[in-house]
Every structure is written in structure tokens, then in C-alpha cells.
Amino acid sequence: MKILIVEDDLALSDVISFTLRRAGFDIITAHDGLAALTMWEQHLPDLVVLDLNLPKLDGLAVCKRIRAQADTPIIMLSVRSSDEAIVQGLELGADDYMVKPFSPSQLVARIRAVLRRVGATLTPSSELMVGTLQLDRSRNEAQCLGQAAIRLTPLEVRLLEALMLNAGQVLSTDGLIDTVWGVEGGDRTMLKQLVYRLRTKIEPDPTQPIYIETIPGVGYAFINAKSAKG
Amino acid sequence: MKILIVEDDLALSDVISFTLRRAGFDIITAHDGLAALTMWEQHLPDLVVLDLNLPKLDGLAVCKRIRAQADTPIIMLSVRSSDEAIVQGLELGADDYMVKPFSPSQLVARIRAVLRRVGATLTPSSELMVGTLQLDRSRNEAQCLGQAAIRLTPLEVRLLEALMLNAGQVLSTDGLIDTVWGVEGGDRTMLKQLVYRLRTKIEPDPTQPIYIETIPGVGYAFINAKSAKG
DNA sequence: GTTCCGTGTTACCATGTTGTTACCGCGCCA
């Protein structure tokens, strides 16, 4: 179980590392926001302990970037104990928020609680099936009920995954851009390109999509689900 | 999204209920440990907010019993702020632990964080229904009782939303202009344009509106409601 | 090096959306 600790106070970082190692976790560390993102991408840890007050890139920004790409559990640390700060942190996607100073043992307990919940929930399978369409994330392939598998590019997988994970819901253009390219990444032109390319691959008739619906002025939605609205 | 609140302090229980209801949750309550278990079995809520200091059956015991049967998320409340207490609570299977006193808004944020992790879709329903007309804000569509959905433009959605949210009331021309275009945005000509276009889309007979009524010299009102709001 | 693939860029067209102007009819009031 690998944990990334992002904390610029070296002494505190050491204390946390020590405690968590003793609790049986694999620990990697970063001391500023940019390094954190690099480490995260390279190691893909199972959980991130994230200080908010960081040099180079703010902790909230780091959280946003990680959330744009993955669902890695995040526990925030901060001296800010105000309600607004905590609510903001949680709404940005954190799983827990601890106010400094805190006791290492409580951190361990909270990490375990979050990981327990993730373990109970997360499907380790790299496959995702909605309606008649199946996406295999590890092989970069989509398959349509008995038909031959279709090879997808990494970006196409990201897009299709985002849409399928939120099947039936409308995802905004900007949100999708963030999800696929990360904040500061793409633009509308590239998104429509990507949607077009994906459609030509997976739609039987791209002019009349049965999977990816356009909601003009808003975004796109994955359909073909029995959506079970009610 | 149904939440069971277990809290013996009736005043606090009411405050929490009120806040969570306002946040859009379905609330059921219990005021002692045994009642909590009964309620839990009968209603199988999506999450439990559990005070630890309870009559009849201790909160920790309640937690244990629930955990023995199911994986329902649990957020513990307690005046005990010691590390041992928190660690014990989390190790017993709680997903989060909040020390009293706490702010309602933080509780809402933490509930959302846990539910998000569990994978619950808590889309606060982007739909708005008044009388026989239904507006889907996320899809920019209006639907009239069984008939096909009608695609609306963003501005039309803004206008219709304003009218429907205040169904039965008269909204002034200037107020509507502000709502739709923002201060410094539109003029009367554009509003009447927009009303006209909206009417041609949603009214069966635009010359005799059944939804959008004109109040000359004042503004517009959404009708077709059994108004009688309770 | 050459080829191929994934990606980014530019361009074009059709359509949809919004802003503008104009005209009509009606009730009001001098």
C-alpha cells in the first residue's frame, strides 16, 4: 500500500513518514506542489497525504489536478481550521481533512478508514461496461457486444471512461477538457476533434450516435444506458 | 439519498435534521441505540450519522452491530476529542469522526465526501417540475407531460427557470432581464424576443399561452400551477 | 532514415443562437 506524503515542513514530513512506515505503508514524499504531481504520476500511489500550504503549487491546485485524472484518495492537512477552509477542501474532492497539529496515530486511523472504504468499493477490474459497450482500460480497447475489439488511443480512453463512468449524465465541455487533458491542457477544438475520432471508431453510424450524445451549448453525455431514471 | 441520524440530544438532532434536509437529503431519526438499530433495519439508509453517547445501547455497540451486517457508511459524533477515542471509533469501522461541537456545514461536506467515495451519485436532480411542464436544466430541455422533449437554448433555460422557480408570482420585466442577461446585459426588446421564442417552443398555441402569462406594464408570470403552495 | 501513429492545428461549412431593426395592432389619453 503506497502513500505519497506532500509536506514542505521537512521535520513534520519525517515524523509522518516514520509513523506511517511503522504502520506498514510504503512511503514516498514530495516537498512542493510540482514535485507532488510528478511523484504522483510516476508512482501512482494508493493514497495521498496532502499539505495545503505548499511552495510552487498550492495544495488545492494539486488536489484539483489529481482529481481531474484519477480517484486516488486524498487526505488534506492544514493549519487552517475554519469551516470554510474545511468545506472547501472536502468539496474539492478530499476524502478527509485534518487540522494541524494532529496526532500521528489519528492520521493512521483516518488513512485506514479511507482505504478500507476504497477497498470495499473500488472494482479492481480494469473493465467498464455500460449498456452494450465495454471498455478495457488496461488494453486500450472498446468492444461492442460480441463484435471485434476496437483499439483506442490513450486520449480516447480517457474521454470514453469519463463519459461511461457518468453514463446518463451530461458532462460539460470544460469539465471534459479538464478530465482528458488536465487543467491547462486542451481547448474546445481539440475536444470536438477527439469526440469526432472516437465516434468514427465506436459508433456504427457516426452521424446518428447511439453512444455519445451531444447536448448543444452544454456538453456530451453517454447514452445507451437503461439509465434507470426515476 | 436517505440518512439516519442517531442523536439523543433532541435540540441538536433537530438542527442536524434541518440542515441535512435543506441540503437535499431524506432524513430519519432515532434517539437511542436500540431505536437506531430498528430504524436502520427497517429503512436501510445510505448513511448513518451516529452519536456515541446514547441511552440504552452505546454508539460504539451500534456501530459494531451495523458493521457486522452491512457496509453502510457511518459518521460518528462525540464530545470526546481524545486521540484514543477517535482512533477507536475509526477502527470500529466509522468512515469519519467529528468532535462536538461542530458546524452543520462541515457535517454536510463530510457526508458528501463519504458518499462520493462510496460511489453514490448525488446529483441533486437538475429537474424542475411545475404543473405539467418539466425543465431539465442539465440537458437544456423542456418536456410537457409525456410528449417529446423540446431542446431549449441557454437563454431560454435561464428565463424558463426563473419563471418556474417563482411559479404563480409575477416577475418584473427588469428583474427578468437581470436574471437572464445579468446586470448590464439586455433590454426590453430582447426580453420580448426571448419570451416569444420560448412560447413558440413550449406553448401548444402561442397566441393563447397556458404557461407564460403576460401582465401588461409589469412583467410575466408562470401559470399552469395549482399554485396553492404549502 | 523512413514509416506510422497519435496528437495538435487550421480551415470550412451547416446549423443554431442571439442581437437588431422594423412593422403591426391595441389600449390609453389628451
Add this chain to the structure above:
DNA sequence: TGGCGCGGTAACAACATGGTAACACGGAAC
């Protein structure tokens, strides 16, 4: 009776958006 303000209707221009296509670039594979 004749302006005047108001609201409904219409036509049109300006602009934004989405789909399509062709091409350029860079890195990986051969």
C-alpha cells in the same frame, strides 16, 4: 381622432458552435 407606449410578430445579420476534413509535427518502431 391621432399620437404614444407597449407587446407580439417577423425577417435578417452577426456570431458561436459542432461536425468534418486535410494536414503538420514529433516520437516510437522498424
